[in-house]
Amino acid sequence: MPMNSTAERWSGRTGFILATMGSAVGIGSIWKFPYEVGANGGGTFVLFYIAGLILIVVPLMFAEFAIGRRGRGDPSSSMRAVAAAEGAARWWGLVGILGVVTGFLILSFYSVIGGWTLGYTMQTLVNGLAGADPVSVRERFDAFLASPLQLLVCHALFMAATAGVVARGVANGIEAASKVLMPVLLVLMLAFAAYSIVEGDLAGALAFLFRPDSTYMRADVALDALGLGFFSIGVGMGLMITYAAYGRADINLTQVAVVSVLADTGISFLAGLAVFPIVFAYHLDPASGAGLVFITLPIAFAQMPFGTVAAFAFFLLLFVAALASAIATLELVVALLIRRFSLRRTTAATLAGLFCFLAGIPTVLSFNAWSGWYPLQGIAGFEKSTFYDLLDYLTSNILLPLAGFLIALFAGWAISKRLLAEELRLTPAGAAVLQFMLRYVVPAGIAAAALSFLFRR
Numbered sequence: 001m002p003m004n005s006t007a008e009r010w011s012g013r014t015g016f017i018l019a020t021m022g023s024a025v026g027i028g029s030i031w032k033f034p035y036e037v038g039a040n041g042g043g044t045f046v047l048f049y050i051a052g053l054i055l056i057v058v059p060l061m062f063a064e065f066a067i068g069r070r071g072r073g074d075p076s077s078s079m080r081a082v083a084a085a086e087g088a089a090r091w092w093g094l095v096g097i098l099g100v101v102t103g104f105l106i107l108s109f110y111s112v113i114g115g116w117t118l119g120y121t122m123q124t125l126v127n128g129l130a131g132a133d134p135v136s137v138r139e140r141f142d143a144f145l146a147s148p149l150q151l152l153v154c155h156a157l158f159m160a161a162t163a164g165v166v167a168r169g170v171a172n173g174i175e176a177a178s179k180v181l182m183p184v185l186l187v188l189m190l191a192f193a194a195y196s197i198v199e200g201d202l203a204g205a206l207a208f209l210f211r212p213d214s215t216y217m218r219a220d221v222a223l224d225a226l227g228l229g230f231f232s233i234g235v236g237m238g239l240m241i242t243y244a245a246y247g248r249a250d251i252n253l254t255q256v257a258v259v260s261v262l263a264d265t266g267i268s269f270l271a272g273l274a275v276f277p278i279v280f281a282y283h284l285d286p287a288s289g290a291g292l293v294f295i296t297l298p299i300a301f302a303q304m305p306f307g308t309v310a311a312f313a314f315f316l317l318l319f320v321a322a323l324a325s326a327i328a329t330l331e332l333v334v335a336l337l338i339r340r341f342s343l344r345r346t347t348a349a350t351l352a353g354l355f356c357f358l359a360g361i362p363t364v365l366s367f368n369a370w371s372g373w374y375p376l377q378g379i380a381g382f383e384k385s386t387f388y389d390l391l392d393y394l395t396s397n398i399l400l401p402l403a404g405f406l407i408a409l410f411a412g413w414a415i416s417k418r419l420l421a422e423e424l425r426l427t428p429a430g431a432a433v434l435q436f437m438l439r440y441v442v443p444a445g446i447a448a449a450a451l452s453f454l455f456r457r
Helices: 013-024 027-039 043-071 075-085 090-127 134-146 148-167 170-199 202-210 219-233 239-245 253-281 289-301 307-341 345-365 387-414 417-424 428-456
Strands: none
Touching: 013 170, 013 239, 013 253, 013 307, 027 043, 027 219, 027 253, 027 289, 027 307, 043 075, 043 202, 043 219, 043 239, 043 253, 043 387, 043 417, 043 428, 075 090, 075 239, 075 307, 075 387, 090 134, 090 148, 090 239, 090 307, 090 345, 090 387, 134 148, 134 289, 148 170, 148 307, 148 345, 170 253, 170 307, 202 253, 219 253, 219 387, 219 428, 239 307, 253 289, 253 417, 289 307, 307 345, 345 387, 387 428, 417 428
């Protein structure tokens, strides 16, 4: 039976699934997946990514769902309550705190990138495209990033929209928004992928996405792929603990987890099919990094029939995806504030949004006023890393895997197969397999990727 209680609930299974899909399908799937694939050799990175999902991310998602359903609270209180009931140390609740802090840090820079999508959507609508000249496109992007005020306004608007939805509550805010955002996102994604396939080089894109390159069989590529899996699906933060706590007892969590992961993976590959046919058709660089969708693609859009319309639809798609995921991440923080400090939801959402906006200011400045500041320039491998680069690396490649490692240990060793079987509706054999994965495979996979990367450095 659940240890805590929460007054808020999803209205049903469909709303829960759509909200969970929204938390997973964000700009991690549409913006980060293509440029990470492009920068890490295509098919080899994809292999590492899929392996990481199956062996590590999905078992962790199951574990978080089981903990949240049984604990019925925020990540910290759920883990603490489950630990107490299972006879484990209550300090496991600190792992939940680590997850929430990680989510807060991610949202602080995620909101800035979300602001980019909002800014580019409006800029494309009002001013059209800069043209097919790479210099003009780069100048527009550079001018956009060079304006701290413009980035701050976009960051503030994006965070205000996120906080506004979360303040309305679970069913009336998050679920209601997800029921609109996810169908819109899917329609836009399918339409844009179809457009890209017709106008672009599908054969080149498929070869790049699915043909492994042995030169990229490296520990750093594996760790980047694992970090993207954590970032994209949202495990490690305790977000799935929070969402499961709002689920009714009659909802099959295993079905929700499988559908959400398949949807996120499908959207990620649709994003690849939306981006790379255009990249290869116009002989652009797939390894152009974080600017892939803001610099590289607009060059191609300008050369296409109805390119301005396509560009507007694409940036609108990015904004919708970013907002859906940001809503989930802010809820992670809000749930903790409500339980720990007995705040009203509107107050908690306002405070969380405000502090997240303030925490995002250094990320804004790292693209302009602080662009020449490299905090760890004396350390090999980080000589040219800005504040944003370091924060992205810290959260995606260190904190998320660390929190996931600890959650796996907790779920594998501190709680029973019986709990996993009951909350996830697994057979005894299925629960035993999941427990084995959480005890050995997941921690070993995370540790091996991290340690081999460190030794390589």
